[in-house]
Amino acid sequence: MNHSELRAKVYEHFQVRLTKAKQRLDAEGPMSPEQLERNADARRLFEMPNQELWELLGKDFATEEFVRFCKQAGVDQKQPRKALWMILDEIRKANIGIHNALEDYSNSLGDYDFTAPKCAQKGRNNMSTVVAVEELLRASTVRPLCSAAEPPQLNGSTVMFRKRRTTNGKQETEARRDCLEVTAG
Numbered sequence: 001m002n003h004s005e006l007r008a009k010v011y012e013h014f015q016v017r018l019t020k021a022k023q024r025l026d027a028e029g030p031m032s033p034e035q036l037e038r039n040a041d042a043r044r045l046f047e048m049p050n051q052e053l054w055e056l057l058g059k060d061f062a063t064e065e066f067v068r069f070c071k072q073a074g075v076d077q078k079q080p081r082k083a084l085w086m087i088l089d090e091i092r093k094a095n096i097g098i099h100n101a102l103e104d105y106s107n108s109l110g111d112y113d114f115t116a117p118k119c120a121q122k123g124r125n126n127m128s129t130v131v132a133v134e135e136l137l138r139a140s141t142v143r144p145l146c147s148a149a150e151p152p153q154l155n156g157s158t159v160m161f162r163k164r165r166t167t168n169g170k171q172e173t174e175a176r177r178d179c180l181e182v183t184a185g
Helices: 003-028 033-046 050-057 059-073 081-109 129-139
Strands: 163-167 170-174
Touching (some): 003 059, 003 081, 033 050, 033 081, 050 059, 050 081, 059 081
């Protein structure tokens, strides 16, 4: 199995776990300070180097995590030793990500921000999407092609069509400003 396939399977496996944990938080409310501390401790544990982590947690726990992942993700359990460590490392990294995501999600459940539009979501740095876009537009060097006071330039080589309607037996033309009339020969 190549690395990108493995990462996709790990992501899918842990996304299911994250969704279930978020549903639990939605039902129970944000984590308590003690739960947040335990979550941070677990994250710090998984931040250890790969081999040291699994040796500390024990062979039984590492085997249990490996087998559970393989069964749920549809990965063959018979792997060469190098692939086994690579899979365990991806599981370790995903655990770090899931603990970070749960902490962020739990913290967002306790916040009420009435200044931002309802659709604006806050990211990890607590900047709403609307504010980020406004800052990007302010910093951008993009200028309009023409100012609002000037009409757009008419390109003489471009053919523009207009709508024709028949009302009371007479043809009427509906053309926009600066349109050239093109009629059938």
